[in-house]
Amino acid sequence: MNQSALLRPDWTPATVALMVLGFVVFWPLGLAMLAYIMFGEKFQNFKREANRKADDAYAWCRSNRYAGPVNSTGNVAFDDWRKAELDRLDEERRRLDEMRADFDTYVRELRRAKDQDEFDRFMRDRQQVKPSSDTTPPAGYSGN
Incomplete structure (x- = not known):
């Protein structure tokens, strides 16, 4: 325990002051602090x-x-069926986890392709509008 702690369960000035304050404010608080000290x-x-x-x-x-x-019910047929069902469910869960991972990859690639398309469109539009050397504001600029 860290002995440099301000509030440790010991008779330190801080704990005594909190105990007295607890008794003054509401006696169960003082009693709780006394129990903590002791x-x-x-x-x-x-x-x-x-x-x-x-x-x-x-x-x-x-x-x-x-x-x-x-682990065993005593009925061998039921235990075999139960084990087969649990194995089937484990296999189904594994298959579903693989499908989810594949779908996540598909969505990530779809988003990446969409982002790439938007970026390419932005770059094409930017190249088409070449900044002119005069100080005419672009179309739609109100100047406010």
């Missing part, structure tokens, strides 16, 4: 431990994505 280090260890356990549980759930509490 038990704050234990709360941080509790939070760290709870986060670690939650991360472990989440990792376990991710690793057992398709497997429930029991």
Whole structure:
């Protein structure tokens, strides 16, 4: 823990001042600050431990994505059908992901071609209108 922190769970001038101010403003705030001063280090260890356990549980759930509490129902025919369906769905998802990637590539190339066409048109129009050496304003210029 960073011992240079202004608000650490210890009897520092800042924490004592906040505790007194909390009691003056609204007594539960002062009581909460007193609890933080006295038990704050234990709360941080509790939070760290709870986060670690939650991360472990989440990792376990991710690793057992398709497997429930029991991998087999006891019925071999159903288990074979279930595995075949899950494999088919995985293949379908993979195929759909490939199709989406192909479509994204197609749209990106379509946009690029449209941008290139607009840029080429701009360059043609710009080359056709050559700036003249006199100071006549371009057509449609109001001068305001």
